[in-house]
Amino acid sequence: MEWGQIILLSIWLLLMVDVCRTAGMEPSLKIMSRRKVLVISLDGFGHHYLDKYPWRYLATNLYSAGSYPRKFRNQFVTKTFPNHFSVATGLYEEVHGVIGNNIYDSSLNKTFGMDDKELFMQNPLVSPVWTLNEEHGGHSGCIMWPGCGVAYRGKNVTFLSPFHQHALFNESIDKSIEWFTNERTPANLIFLYHEEPDHVGHIYGPNSSQVEEELRKIDEGIGYLYQMLTVHKLRDTVDVIVMSDHGMSAVKEENVIFLDDIVDSSLYHISGTSPLLNVWTTFEKQLEVYSSLLEGSRTHNYTVYLKEDPQFLAWHYSKNTRISQISILAAEGYVFKDFKNYIDYMKKKGATDLTDTHGNHGYPVDIPNMEPIFVAAGPSFKRGFKAPDFSNIDTYMLLCHLLNLAPGPNNGTADNISSILVEPISSTLIRPLSVTLGCLVALLGLIGILACALTKKEKHRPVSAESLINGYVHRKTMRGQRREPLQDVSEEECLLDANIIDEV
Ligand SMILES: [Zn+2]
Numbered sequence: 384m385e386w387g388q389i390i391l392l393s394i395w396l397l398l399m400v401d402v403c404r405t406a407g408m409e410p411s412l413k414i415m416s417r418r419k420v421l422v423i424s425l426d427g428f429g430h431h432y433l434d435k436y437p438w439r440y441l442a443t444n445l446y447s448a449g450s451y452p453r454k455f456r457n458q459f460v461t462k463t464f465p466n467h468f469s470v471a472t473g474l475y476e477e478v479h480g481v482i483g484n485n486i487y488d489s490s491l492n493k494t495f496g497m498d499d500k501e502l503f504m505q506n507p508l509v510s511p512v513w514t515l516n517e518e519h520g521g522h523s524g525c526i527m528w529p530g531c532g533v534a535y536r537g538k539n540v541t542f543l544s545p546f547h548q549h550a551l552f553n554e555s556i557d558k559s560i561e562w563f564t565n566e567r568t569p570a571n572l573i574f575l576y577h578e579e580p581d582h583v584g585h586i587y588g589p590n591s592s593q594v595e596e597e598l599r600k601i602d603e604g605i606g607y608l609y610q611m612l613t614v615h616k617l618r619d620t621v622d623v624i625v626m627s628d629h630g631m632s633a634v635k636e637e638n639v640i641f642l643d644d645i646v647d648s649s650l651y652h653i654s655g656t657s658p659l660l661n662v663w664t665t666f667e668k669q670l671e672v673y674s675s676l677l678e679g680s681r682t683h684n685y686t687v688y689l690k691e692d693p694q695f696l697a698w699h700y701s702k703n704t705r706i707s708q709i710s711i712l713a714a715e716g717y718v719f720k721d722f723k724n725y726i727d728y729m730k731k732k733g734a735t736d737l738t739d740t741h742g743n744h745g746y747p748v749d750i751p752n753m754e755p756i757f758v759a760a761g762p763s764f765k766r767g768f769k770a771p772d773f774s775n776i777d778t779y780m781l782l783c784h785l786l787n788l789a790p791g792p793n794n795g796t797a798d799n800i801s802s803i804l805v806e807p808i809s810s811t812l813i814r815p816l817s818v819t820l821g822c823l824v825a826l827l828g829l830i831g832i833l834a835c836a837l838t839k840k841e842k843h844r845p846v847s848a849e850s851l852i853n854g855y856v857h858r859k860t861m862r863g864q865r866r867e868p869l870q871d872v873s874e875e876e877c878l879l880d881a882n883i884i885d886e887v
Contacts, residue, residue: 430754452772457774473777481530510790517538523571524570552600564615641719698748759803784808
């Protein structure tokens, strides 16, 4: 066979490989390019609320028609901003740095509240899904989702609706539909945050009629959403995920702990909100403050933790300069004085029908009342399927998969969450790969035949002794080289040890 023929044949074979590869990937990519995702978060919607109300639309449109886990785990501290940012980034709170709704950053000597963009900007390596989506040509929209109003890697979302109190659920749904159907830049990913039933849950407690009324409005809102998806012919393309950040525990007014009775207030300052307070003091005063707090915990319902406490390490709530050396955590149903100040403020603002019972969250993740909800329905999800437990940081992997985005570094896993998909994450990756591999094997076989033909033609060419010796020495050197075995470092350790935290 002549060289010209061989080259032509090789080009033809390469083209064939490309055809094989495209044929294998096309269906998945086609579906993914049409796919739109709506993530709705209902602040403070505890899993325990599922038994509290005779759900109609939530049951039929989502739970019966979709998938949900046996248990959906959230992150400690079970507060709103930290958990919403964990969902969007797939990171533990100690990694993304939003370790409370308001924080003190000891490395900057600054305090950041919910309105400060710096709250979300400690770790420059965070890759929120909305940013990844924009970077890959998609259009993201956020309705009041914590952290979404900040530019990451210089990118803002296409659509943004900032927080405003008492936003109506139906209006947020209308906005979502408007963005999905925008003619110029149609959104393919929307994060919708709704502040209820958290708001009324705090004021009136989780077992109040006011919470029940909000649950009714939410259920009707879900019905309205599906009505709108049908009207706009979006039922076959929009995947809907409804989730929450935490639940709600009842707090009696008599269960307020006054720290001033326990430790001299001039020795420390506080950041965070009940039930978890970060206690900041100087190195010299640390022992005195710690001893007083420990002494007080014997007679009051709270626990004192040091930053390196095994429990804090297990919760991944430790390795960050925004977490103090000493923290105090009130027992479920108990709060510190800051919560009383909040209720007093609501009373002044004219909140009516108050009782002596209110509600709060932030307690440990294993307390049943802190468990959030997760349910997903749409073309990508199994119907009426109960999955094994998964965590809210795993949602990141799911969203990246649904939108065909390469995930950034994250602490989540797709192991359990992928079971809710009609087409699991692994098979969508393996199928095109297997087609490509099949074609490559065929190509290698044909190249082998060509090589044999070429060798036959050239086998009588004289081989120099020098080249044989060089070849031998080269092979021997290669065999003598031993690679050091790779250290078994988990992704999680990599993220935590990447000097991201201690340097900022
Ligand atoms: Zn709340």
